[in-house]
Amino acid sequence: MSTLVFLEHHEGAFVKNALGVLAKAASLGDDAHSVVVGSGVRDLAATGGKFGASTVLVADDQQLAAPLPQPRVDVLAKLVRDRGYDTVLFGQSVLAADVAAGLAARLDAGLNWDLVDLVNEDGRLVGKRPALQDSVHVDVGWKGEPRLALFRSGVFDPAETGREAQIEDVEVELEDFSTGATMVEQAHAESEGPSIEDADIIVAGGRGLGAPENFKLCEELAQALGGAVAATRAVVDAGWYPYSAQVGQTGKAVSPKLYVAVGISGAIQHKVGMQSSQTIVAINKDPNAPIFEFADLAVVGDLHEIVPELTQLVKERRG
Amino acid sequence: MRETIAEPIDPEDERIEVGIAIVGAGPAGLACAIRLGQLLEEQPERAKRLGDVPVAVIEKAKQPGAHALSGAVVNPRSLRQLFDGRRRLAEMPFFGEVREESVYLLTRHNALRIPAPPTMRNHGNYVASLSRLCRWLAEEAEAAGAMILPETSATKLLVADGRVRGIRTGDRGRGRQGEPLANFEPGSDVIARVTILCEGTQGHLTGVAIDRFGLAGENPQVWALGVKEVWRVARPLDRVIHTMGWPLRSSPKYREFGGSFIYPLGDDMITLGMVVGLDYRDANLSVHDLLQELKTHPLVRELLEGGERLEWGAKTIPEGGFVALPNRLHAPGVLVCGDGAGFVNVPALKGIHYAVESGRLAAEAAFAALGRGMTPWAPGALAGYDEAVRSSFIWKDLEEVRNMRQAFGHGFWRGGALAGVMTASKGHLPPGNARTERDADQELIFSGRASDYPAPDGRLTFDKLSSVFASGNKTRDDQPNHIRVQTRVPLVLGHAWERMCPAQVYETQSAGSDGLVSVQVTPSNCVQCGAISAKGGRLTPPEGGSGPEYSLT
Numbered sequence: 127m128s129t130l131v132f133l134e135h136h137e138g139a140f141v142k143n144a145l146g147v148l149a150k151a152a153s154l155g156d157d158a159h160s161v162v163v164g165s166g167v168r169d170l171a172a173t174g175g176k177f178g179a180s181t182v183l184v185a186d187d188q189q190l191a192a193p194l195p196q197p198r199v200d201v202l203a204k205l206v207r208d209r210g211y212d213t214v215l216f217g218q219s220v221l222a223a224d225v226a227a228g229l230a231a232r233l234d235a236g237l238n239w240d241l242v243d244l245v246n247e248d249g250r251l252v253g254k255r256p257a258l259q260d261s262v263h264v265d266v267g268w269k270g271e272p273r274l275a276l277f278r279s280g281v282f283d284p285a286e287t288g289r290e291a292q293i294e295d296v297e298v299e300l301e302d303f304s305t306g307a308t309m310v311e312q313a314h315a316e317s318e319g320p321s322i323e324d325a326d327i328i329v330a331g332g333r334g335l336g337a338p339e340n341f342k343l344c345e346e347l348a349q350a351l352g353g354a355v356a357a358t359r360a361v362v363d364a365g366w367y368p369y370s371a372q373v374g375q376t377g378k379a380v381s382p383k384l385y386v387a388v389g390i391s392g393a394i395q396h397k398v399g400m401q402s403s404q405t406i407v408a409i410n411k412d413p414n415a416p417i418f419e420f421a422d423l424a425v426v427g428d429l430h431e432i433v434p435e436l437t438q439l440v441k442e443r444r445g
Numbered sequence: 446m447r448e449t450i451a452e453p454i455d456p457e458d459e460r461i462e463v464g465i466a467i468v469g470a471g472p473a474g475l476a477c478a479i480r481l482g483q484l485l486e487e488q489p490e491r492a493k494r495l496g497d498v499p500v501a502v503i504e505k506a507k508q509p510g511a512h513a514l515s516g517a518v519v520n521p522r523s524l525r526q527l528f529d530g531r532r533r534l535a536e537m538p539f540f541g542e543v544r545e546e547s548v549y550l551l552t553r554h555n556a557l558r559i560p561a562p563p564t565m566r567n568h569g570n571y572v573a574s575l576s577r578l579c580r581w582l583a584e585e586a587e588a589a590g591a592m593i594l595p596e597t598s599a600t601k602l603l604v605a606d607g608r609v610r611g612i613r614t615g616d617r618g619r620g621r622q623g624e625p626l627a628n629f630e631p632g633s634d635v636i637a638r639v640t641i642l643c644e645g646t647q648g649h650l651t652g653v654a655i656d657r658f659g660l661a662g663e664n665p666q667v668w669a670l671g672v673k674e675v676w677r678v679a680r681p682l683d684r685v686i687h688t689m690g691w692p693l694r695s696s697p698k699y700r701e702f703g704g705s706f707i708y709p710l711g712d713d714m715i716t717l718g719m720v721v722g723l724d725y726r727d728a729n730l731s732v733h734d735l736l737q738e739l740k741t742h743p744l745v746r747e748l749l750e751g752g753e754r755l756e757w758g759a760k761t762i763p764e765g766g767f768v769a770l771p772n773r774l775h776a777p778g779v780l781v782c783g784d785g786a787g788f789v790n791v792p793a794l795k796g797i798h799y800a801v802e803s804g805r806l807a808a809e810a811a812f813a814a815l816g817r818g819m820t821p822w823a824p825g826a827l828a829g830y831d832e833a834v835r836s837s838f839i840w841k842d843l844e845e846v847r848n849m850r851q852a853f854g855h856g857f858w859r860g861g862a863l864a865g866v867m868t869a870s871k872g873h874l875p876p877g878n879a880r881t882e883r884d885a886d887q888e889l890i891f892s893g894r895a896s897d898y899p900a901p902d903g904r905l906t907f908d909k910l911s912s913v914f915a916s917g918n919k920t921r922d923d924q925p926n927h928i929r930v931q932t933r934v935p936l937v938l939g940h941a942w943e944r945m946c947p948a949q950v951y952e953t954q955s956a957g958s959d960g961l962v963s964v965q966v967t968p969s970n971c972v973q974c975g976a977i978s979a980k981g982g983r984l985t986p987p988e989g990g991s992g993p994e995y996s997l998t
Contacts, residue, residue: 258755258756258996261753261755359922359969360967362922363922363967363969364965369922369923372922375914375919376919376920376921376922376969377922393908393910393911393914394910394911394914395910395913395914398914416903419903
């Protein structure tokens with residue numbers, strides 16, 4: 127098996143999700159290659175070995191500066207053709223999904239998407255794909271090679287192996303039709319503190335807060351803990367907090383080390399967005415709230431009393 | 446009206462021109478597309494004149510079947526006729542022929558087996574998942590040359606010069622206030638020579654066409670709400686089961702008409718559901734929770750023991766029958782089929798075969814009106830469809846049972862007795878037509894029955910949000926609200942909506958000094974069942990691709 131992992135990066139850093147996929151690839155065989163595509167990315171590429179790649183291929187070209195999919199499809203398609211990779215793996219993102227789909231079309235290859243795992247069963251690669259609203263995992267395979275797979279966000283953690291990778295430059299040849307698009311503008315939603323997808327600690331508020339101004343309680347606790355603030359759909363719907371902070375089925379999926387759920391009942395639509403958090407602490411006055419069924423620490427009580435006190439204690443310990 | 450009816454606005458070169466536009470990839474629309482494909486294959490020169498896309502099917506769901514929900518036990522006669530030897534029943538995705546059936550009258554703890562009323566006998570019929578059947582029919586329709594456009598809602602009826610010119614598809618990528626977002630795509634005018642509305646229950650454009658062209662029948666349409674679940678079970682079920690009685694109450698005071706169905710889907714799955722007429726009066730009534738209560742009955746609990754819920758869904762059923770049918774099924778350039786027209790036989794619990802039959806007849810009428818030198822939008826050019834439906838078994842069946850649904854307004858026992866007389870006399874007795882009354886006009890009362898609904902345990906019984914999740918609904922939250930309701934309403938109506946809605950779309954706040962309550966609407970929970978349209982609001986199609994993603998319902 128020869129595997130290539132698309133190592134996506136933004137603003138000088140690898141995307142956590144792509145590093146997770148690389149760790150998975152490395153665990154399946156000792157020879158996982160990765161490719162870094164961009165402009166001025168050679169220094170960044172050199173650090174790829176730390177995360178499990180034996181060889182890091184670098185496609186460095188000014189034409190590759192903008193995060194557009196088609197030129198990346200060109201690079202990957204050439205690599206697969208020239209070097210005969212039989213498996214190409216991607217971590218879910220808007221760009222990676224575009225590149226994966228384009229590559230599948232270009233190579234007439236099979237793409238399994240939304241996978242949550244990949245295993246080697248007697249020499250055969252088998253993907254695990256959730257179905258029926260995540261209630262079961264179905265086995266999926268490929269009829270031919272190369273096998274392309276796109277993994278759901280946050281399913282693998284990056285692993286630092288600390289090895290030295292071989293760094294190799296590859297030639298960039300772009301098709302005419304791939305350079306038709308240019309990037310006009312790139313915009314970011316402004317936010318203070320870490321984004322909820324990257325945060326190790328999240329304090330999330332739900333309708334139990336009672337009023338929009340009470341989000342202040344979550345913000346203060348998050349600040350004391352050095353974390354980010356998230357919200358449930360109900361409060362985003364009610365206009366208490368911005369959509370960018372929404373966690374759940376129709377918001378973001380997060381997997382922080384600590385998730386503090388404040389006044390959140392724990393409807394399944396919320397649960398699917400945060401259930402892979404390492405430690406879940408729930409504060410709710412209703413002892414029958416569903417969130418207590420999957421919280422690691424359940425605090426039944428009035429959040430208006432508990433949260434400020436907790437914030438104070440955290441500040442004292444840290445201060 | 447401006448929201449739902451318009452003249453074509455796109456410049457001519459940006460319009461999507463098709464031969465025949467079918468709205469809705471359900472059993473009626475797909476049967477229509479399949480029949481058109483057969484006819485166009487026989488006469489290719491007519492197909493050529495219809496342009497690059499002779500037949501297009503517009504479907505709001507993610508894929509055909511994803512919004513299709515029914516019991517269902519299907520009478521196969523119209524599918525057999527549609528395929529006419531090209532496909533055998535054995536090739537269709539049924540879960541087997543009905544061999545055994547039981548009807549029970551339930552009380553809280555007991556089940557009394559009663560003989561099946563003649564209208565409910567199902568020998569020779571087939572158990573199906575309508576969602577799955579529609580996926581299969583869609584493949585057949587595509588093979589027959591139809592172009593299916595999923596994730597596309599038909600939001601406006603295009604009318605110019607007194608005739609229907611096609612439909613306009615909905616915009617995509619609008620924010621909550623209607624503002625265009627980064628991925629905004631405007632809708633398009635789809636121009637067709639004939640537009641065939643096969644939208645099913647509570648058809649959005651069907652209602653527009655009925656109003657615009659004066660097609661309404663003598664009586665208002667009435668609806669029932671059906672809520673169902675699909676379970677994987679440990680032991681196979683060997684028969685189809687229907688129940689009456691508990692958890693509904695028999696007193697005429699409550700006007701509770703309905704029952705449950707429990708069907709086997711092969712050896713390892715069961716589908717079960719609860720259907721209740723929306724003319725009920727109790728503001729505490731929740732069909733979702735009645736179904737949860739039903740599952741705690743010993744008869745049902747035993748069937749589900751050791752099983753697991755796979756899917757959940759809800760949909761309304763037009764129940765007005767013969768007396769509520771439109772007075773005409775066509776207007777210049779447009780035809781109305783299936784559930785949208787109200788072709789449902791309530792005592793037999795059947796409508797799919799009427800949908801298929803009406804779709805087939807609409808295809809033939811539209812095809813005939815597209816002959817050389819004909820003008821399909823001339824007044825009366827499509828009248829052949831009305832004649833064909835009136836001489837079909839659809840008409841005969843519905844006429845025979847025309848008064849049965851209304852009889853149950855007198856309560857379960859008197860209604861049952863009257864229904865017996867009607868069956869025995871093939872609808873001749875009592876003579877005349879009983880009237881229907883609008884569901885929204887029924888006076889509402891409070892009964893306190895909500896305290897009986899079981900607390901959800903997450904295994905046998907579920908809360909509404911878990912059910913919405915099991916429907917596969919993951920509608921984008923930040924899109925415009927597609928539900929038109931008043932948000933300050935009398936307390937009893939606010940509570941009735943909150944309980945009625947199986948998907949927890951409405952929540953009432955506490956009453957103000959004027960006795961009115963505010964209603965908070967969460968449109969993204971909506972599974973587009975249509976109950977709100979029967980009870981004083983109006984459901985419109987949200988952005989294409991929204992709503993449930995049924996696969997087994």
